Amino acid sequence: AKDPVRVLVTGAAGQIGYALVPMIARGVMLGADQPVILHMLDIPPAAEALNGVKMELVDAAFPLLKGVVATTDAVEACTGVNVAVMVGGFPRKEGMERKDVMSKNVSIYKSQASALEKHAAANCKVLVVANPANTNALILKEFAPSIPEKNITCLTRLDHNRALGQISERLNVQVSDVKNVIIWGNHSSTQYPDVTHATVNTPAGEKPVRELIADDQWLNTEFITTVQQRGAAIIKARKLSSALSAASSACDHIRDWVLGTPEGTWVSMGVYSDGSYNVPSGLIYSFPVTCKNGEWCIVQGLSIDEFSRNKLDLTAKELSEEKDLAYSCLS
Numbered sequence: 001a002k003d004p005v006r007v008l009v010t011g012a013a014g015q016i017g018y019a020l021v022p023m024i025a026r027g028v029m030l031g032a033d034q035p036v037i038l039h040m041l042d043i044p045p046a047a048e049a050l051n052g053v054k055m056e057l058v059d060a061a062f063p064l065l066k067g068v069v070a071t072t073d074a075v076e077a078c079t080g081v082n083v084a085v086m087v088g089g090f091p092r093k094e095g096m097e098r099k100d101v102m103s104k105n106v107s108i109y110k111s112q113a114s115a116l117e118k119h120a121a122a123n124c125k126v127l128v129v130a131n132p133a134n135t136n137a138l139i140l141k142e143f144a145p146s147i148p149e150k151n152i153t154c155l156t157r158l159d160h161n162r163a164l165g166q167i168s169e170r171l172n173v174q175v176s177d178v179k180n181v182i183i184w185g186n187h188s189s190t191q192y193p194d195v196t197h198a199t200v201n202t203p204a205g206e207k208p209v210r211e212l213i214a215d216d217q218w219l220n221t222e223f224i225t226t227v228q229q230r231g232a233a234i235i236k237a238r239k240l241s242s243a244l245s246a247a248s249s250a251c252d253h254i255r256d257w258v259l260g261t262p263e264g265t266w267v268s269m270g271v272y273s274d275g276s277y278n279v280p281s282g283l284i285y286s287f288p289v290t291c292k293n294g295e296w297c298i299v300q301g302l303s304i305d306e307f308s309r310n311k312l313d314l315t316a317k318e319l320s321e322e323k324d325l326a327y328s329c330l331s
């Protein structure tokens with residue numbers, strides 16, 4: 001039998017955490033034959049709720065779940081973890097300035113970076129979910145210099161999956177037949193959902209989305225804004241932000257990273273920019289990637305037309321500004 005993998009979830013008593021931990025314990029993230037030990041971290045006011053989640057995990061009697069650590073101590077939570085899913089963060093409350101939220105999250109991610117750097121397993125893979133996800137991931141990277149930068153990522157897979165969902169609904173095809181959309185940039189309303197290279201598997205073979213939906217007006221406006229604003233639409237309907245879809249996409253992100261993307265398919269991940277596609281280096285930016293042997297690699301050579309170029313640049317500009325704001329919180 002395989003050795004258990006230790007998976008950290010921060011903010012584990014929150015809504016996404018509550019949806020995510022049973023998925024991990026069922027093998028959705030790392031495979032149906034991979035035992036796991038869950039490490040759950042939350043803050044002291046959530047300690048009792050966190051213990052309740054632990055009780056439910058015991059009660060669910062998951063065969064793959066070999067242990068549960070539930071703690072408010074970051075060092076205990078981070079010790080020996082192979083995968084870290086960072087969901088805990090300070091939410092933006094009504095009336096709060098952007099800078100105040102940023103400052104809270106910068107201090108959280110700075111201290112968690114140190115805990116991970118000192119105590120996580122070598123080669124721990126990190127996924128940041130909490131917003132502002134790209135910039136939180138960048139802070140984590142800066143303050144955990146011994147963790148390879150390739151191991152620090154942020155979640156844009158939910159946006160990617162939302163884009164697949166919108167195309168499948170519009171064409172009335174199975175979502176599993178749609179592939180290779182791209183989310184570029186920030187996990188915010190400036191993200192650019194791009195269908196230029198996306199295809200659909202049809203009985204007559206693979207066809208470009210832009211051929212099947214010959215409505216550039218829709219693809220260049222309503223489709224993009226629907227994906228960008230989907231989070232707000234869910235909040236309006238549910239009175240709570242998306243949780244099951246966020247948790248499910250976090251599992252997709254880690255699964256594809258660890259186990260690989262299918263041949264001919266790419267996914268979107270927020271990763272440390274190396275200057276590909278003229279995106280400034282030094283930002284955590286969402287790119288199309290393929291994964292193999294536990295490593296992601298940015299898909300190269302895709303054509304970028306003028307419409308796309310402007311959108312790639314706009315979201316890069318926002319990320320540079322967020323980076324400056326985050327750094328100004330450090331001093």
Ligand code: NDP
Nearest residue numbers: 011013014015016046088089090091129130131241242246
């Ligand atoms: P959720 O579980 O709903 O969300 C957690 C984080 O994920 C938020 O930052 C949220 O951003 C973000 N997120 C990213 N993408 C999405 C998405 N697509 N849909 C929804 N959320 C998304 O929040 P809860 O308040 O229920 O839980 C947060 C937990 O974190 C609590 O248990 C709390 O105790 C803990 N916490 C930990 C802190 C720490 O570690 N120091 C500090 C504060 C809280 P957004 O807010 O923009 O929706």
